[in-house]
Amino acid sequence: MSYLVLARRYRPKTFKEVVGQSHVVKTLVNALKQGKLSHALLFSGIKGTGKTTVARIVAKALNCKNLQDKYEPCNECLNCLEINKGIYVDVIEIDAASNRGIDQIRDLIENLKYSPAKGKAKVYIIDEVHMLTKEASNALLKSLEEPPSHVYFILATTEPNKLIPTILSRCQRYDFKRLDPTLITKYLADICQRENYEIDLSALEILAKEAQGSIRDALSLLDQAMAYGVKTKEDLISAFGWHEVTLVEELAKTLLERNFKEALKLAQKIYQDGIDLVYLMEKMTEFFRELLVMKTFPQESRFEFQTSALRKLVLESETEEILLIFQILLRDLEILKKSSYPQLQFELTLAKICEFEKLVPLKEVIQKLDTLIQGNFTGILSHNLDQSEVLSPFQDLNIKKDNLTWEGFLEFLKEENSPLYPLASSLPKPEITSEEVSIKIPSKHFFLNSSYVSLIKEKLEKFFNRRLNLEFLEESSKIFIEEVKERAEVKSILKIFSAKISYLQPLKE
Ligand SMILES: [Zn+2]
Numbered sequence: 001m002s003y004l005v006l007a008r009r010y011r012p013k014t015f016k017e018v019v020g021q022s023h024v025v026k027t028l029v030n031a032l033k034q035g036k037l038s039h040a041l042l043f044s045g046i047k048g049t050g051k052t053t054v055a056r057i058v059a060k061a062l063n064c065k066n067l068q069d070k071y072e073p074c075n076e077c078l079n080c081l082e083i084n085k086g087i088y089v090d091v092i093e094i095d096a097a098s099n100r101g102i103d104q105i106r107d108l109i110e111n112l113k114y115s116p117a118k119g120k121a122k123v124y125i126i127d128e129v130h131m132l133t134k135e136a137s138n139a140l141l142k143s144l145e146e147p148p149s150h151v152y153f154i155l156a157t158t159e160p161n162k163l164i165p166t167i168l169s170r171c172q173r174y175d176f177k178r179l180d181p182t183l184i185t186k187y188l189a190d191i192c193q194r195e196n197y198e199i200d201l202s203a204l205e206i207l208a209k210e211a212q213g214s215i216r217d218a219l220s221l222l223d224q225a226m227a228y229g230v231k232t233k234e235d236l237i238s239a240f241g242w243h244e245v246t247l248v249e250e251l252a253k254t255l256l257e258r259n260f261k262e263a264l265k266l267a268q269k270i271y272q273d274g275i276d277l278v279y280l281m282e283k284m285t286e287f288f289r290e291l292l293v294m295k296t297f298p299q300e301s302r303f304e305f306q307t308s309a310l311r312k313l314v315l316e317s318e319t320e321e322i323l324l325i326f327q328i329l330l331r332d333l334e335i336l337k338k339s340s341y342p343q344l345q346f347e348l349t350l351a352k353i354c355e356f357e358k359l360v361p362l363k364e365v366i367q368k369l370d371t372l373i374q375g376n377f378t379g380i381l382s383h384n385l386d387q388s389e390v391l392s393p394f395q396d397l398n399i400k401k402d403n404l405t406w407e408g409f410l411e412f413l414k415e416e417n418s419p420l421y422p423l424a425s426s427l428p429k430p431e432i433t434s435e436e437v438s439i440k441i442p443s444k445h446f447f448l449n450s451s452y453v454s455l456i457k458e459k460l461e462k463f464f465n466r467r468l469n470l471e472f473l474e475e476s477s478k479i480f481i482e483e484v485k486e487r488a489e490v491k492s493i494l495k496i497f498s499a500k501i502s503y504l505q506p507l508k509e
Pocket of ligand 1: 075
């Protein structure tokens with residue numbers, strides 16, 4: 001007897017046997033029990049999640065001569081047996097991927113009017129229905145609108161977004177979900193037991209993860225693993241060449257530790273082993289995404305690490321940290337795909353991640369801010385906050401008229417704890433005449449891009465009771481970058497946040 005693949009052998013024959021998709025099954029069963037099943041159903045979802053399988057069970061439920069509990073097919077009557085074998089005349093399966101045209105649909109419509117030859121219902125299962133041509137879709141639509149009472153349509157698709165909206169609106173839609181890896185693992189373990197095949201749970205976990213939510217893919221991977229005689233995780237890794245699984249964790253560890261030397265060593269080994277870098281980076285990105293989920297929902301996560309050292313490291317790492325690495329990987333993955341120098345690009349990504357200083361936990365930053373806001377740094381730190389929050393309505397200026405100097409003005413701003421102080425103190429000393437305060441300012445000075453310009457002007461004119469005259473100087477902005485770096489408040493901000501200046505950018509409105 002030829003070998004029947006697991007996916008075929010263990011194909012569910014009843015609603016009860018369907019793995020996952022309980023939301024779909026429950027609704028269908030209720031409708032069947034009440035005799036209120038819609039005549040046009042749409043099953044959508046990724047491949048291998050049971051759409052066609054459930055469609056056949058529905059077809060059996062509609063034709064079974066010995067229905068159990070008003071919904072479950074018996075799988076023993078002639079109708080059930082013939083549907084299981086795919087030879088029942090009134091269940092017509094059409095693969096729209098290969099029969100896309102109007103002629104096939106016309107034939108189908110032509111036959112709708114005839115009563116079922118054997119059972120109660122004619123069931124048309126149209127797989128990959130989004131592949132039909134526009135003409136064929138429109139022809140089908142007419143039949144969907146008012147099908148004869150003995151006709152049921154079950155449309156299945158992996159891409160519901162490609163269907164014409166009128167078809168979508170005619171059908172009752174059921175979304176088949178990607179299956180959870182934990183559920184798949186459990187199912188695989190169950191199959192192995194029934195097959196009397198011994199295999200470690202950790203190997204099944206890797207298979208389940210690789211299947212990415214498709215039960216059919218999981219079973220086909222298990223078929224292969226059994227053919228190789230895989231018993232352990234190590235067997236699996238070497239049989240399938242999945243060294244990436246362990247490599248991903250090793251790399252993740254070096255990245256979380258910001259150990260560029262080790263990361264580079266690994267990268268070179270990976271290159272020599274001829275591992276596909278795009279695939280590896282995809283796995284890395286997925287891995288960090290899972291870490292992120294794990295950090296966010298620690299109770300729900302059943303993430304299994306190969307090494308306990310990494311688990312500890314992840315627990316100690318900040319969520320922001322993992323998010324940052326995830327972001328860089330995701331962005332660089334796209335670049336890597338297009339790069340003519342994948343090895344260099346890959347190393348560059350690792351370098352980029354290791355170059356980032358360890359992030360200071362947000363809680364710590366907030367604590368520091370709280371302390372500082374009560375201190376003298378209000379002006380500096382609130383510089384970028386919303387003006388309306390920072391600036392109280394223009395207070396009456398309490399000015400000592402004998403101190404009408406630039407220093408006096410700055411002193412006044414400082415005493416007022418005004419956010420304008422740091423900005424004003426960056427300005428060159430003005431010339432003060434009896435009519436105006438004249439500031440010669442380089443045309444690229446960041447002050448000019450600041451939203452505070454008008455406020456400074458207002459305050460300054462009120463203080464000096466003179467007009468402000470700004471004169472622009474064409475000058476290189478370089479001096480100012482140097483100047484910015486040297487300024488005391490910049491230095492203190494760098495210290496507070498354990499930061500460094502990577503680049504300067506003029507303020508934008
Ligand atoms: Zn039956």
